[in-house]
Amino acid sequence: MRWENLSIDADEKAQLPGYREDAVVRHFEAPDSIPTRFYEVRAKSILNRVPEASRMPFRWTINVYRGCSHACVYCFARPTHKYLDFDAGRDFEREIVVKVNAPERLRVELARPSWKGEHIALGTNTDPYQWVEGRYKLMPGIWEAMIDARNPGSVLTKSPLLLRDLPLMRELAVRADFSAALSVPTIDERAWRATEPHTPNPRARLEAVAELNRAGIRTGVLVAPLMPGINDAPEQVAKILELASEAGAAYVSGIALHLRGDVRQVFFEWLAEHRPDLVPRYRELYRRGAYAPVSERKRLAGLREGPDQEPSERGRGAFLRPPQRPPPARKPSQERLFDADLA
Secondary structure: OOOOOOOEEEEEEEOOOOOOOOEEEEEEOOHHHOOOEEEEEOOOOOEEEOOHHHOOOOOEEEOOEEOOOOOOOOOOOHHHHHHHOOOOOHHHHHEEEEEOOHHHHHHHHHOOOOOOOOOEEEOOOOOOOOOOHHHHOOHHHHHHHHHHHOOOEEEEEOOHHHHHHHHHHHHHHHHOOEEEEEEOOOOOHHHHHHHOOOOOOHHHHHHHHHHHHHOOOEEEEEEEEEOOOOOOOHHHHHHHHHHHHHOOOOOEEEEEOEOOOHHHHHHHHHHHHHOHHHHHHHHHHOOOOOEOOHHHHHHHHOOOOOOOOOHHHOOOOOOOOOOOOOOOOOOOOOOOOOOOOOO
16 A cells, blocks of 8 residues: 555544544545545543453553544444544544644653553554554654653554554663564455455565564464454464464464444444354354353364453453563553355
8 A cells, every 4th residue: 555645635623522622634545545534633641541440461551543444343442432422333434533642742641750661552442553654653753752761562453564663663672571463363365355444464464473573572463353254264263373473473362252332233234244144143142242152262262372361351452461570760751264155
């Protein structure tokens, strides 16, 4: 894809819930000519505290963008868009909030006496390297702030665009604990294009895993979500494991699909259109709630190495290790995949 042809078509103003100032609304020539609006806002804070009940191996996250143009049908972050008076479906994919002051806010917050230099995870909600990051270039400033503060962190993404910032990530890995992960749910072309239509090629993501590991950055692969009848063919998962091994992946983890709230509706609408043959199976699997039965989760876990994860450890970034040591002192400052014809 080519980002240098991005251009502004028109500017507007919009008021978003939770923001005092009006957002500047921009329209760019997006890949595949998909109409997308970007709401530039100035965030009051950028560090988000993760609730203790989540049992995640980190307590702090940064979300530079809200909404995600990757348009993954299973994305668990979709319901968060409703807090902005957008819907969890099309709006989540095409009405993107950009926190244009994220790097400068992070510097302020990392310099506070109360900040204890805890691990910060990026990519746990929406992807920090979705395609428009090529236009806004906010992530270099994030890494620079963390480097200067010697603050440990991690990143999870579906995009090899993160290689643009490899020198900065390498420097952060030297100064503090840092790791990366690439999400690769499938390498089957039909499954990939149907379930996450605007993401970079999964094989390019695996190539990024190799390059990051060659650079000395501990990088793993997340095969998630595992979706019965869609990306759970043993031979396909085995191929991902093989390619991940060739790429020198530090680990491979997998998480079964969970369908909570509005995500359930979006996913079932997608099933009805693309895989109506699977609708009865999913109704049965998820008839009791957001999670597949334990027996099904164990079956899916058996497709890759490592123990199954508890529901509380679900989600993007759930597998990222916490810091193994205190951070240094801060410086001042498938039945065969898609056997059925697509509807």
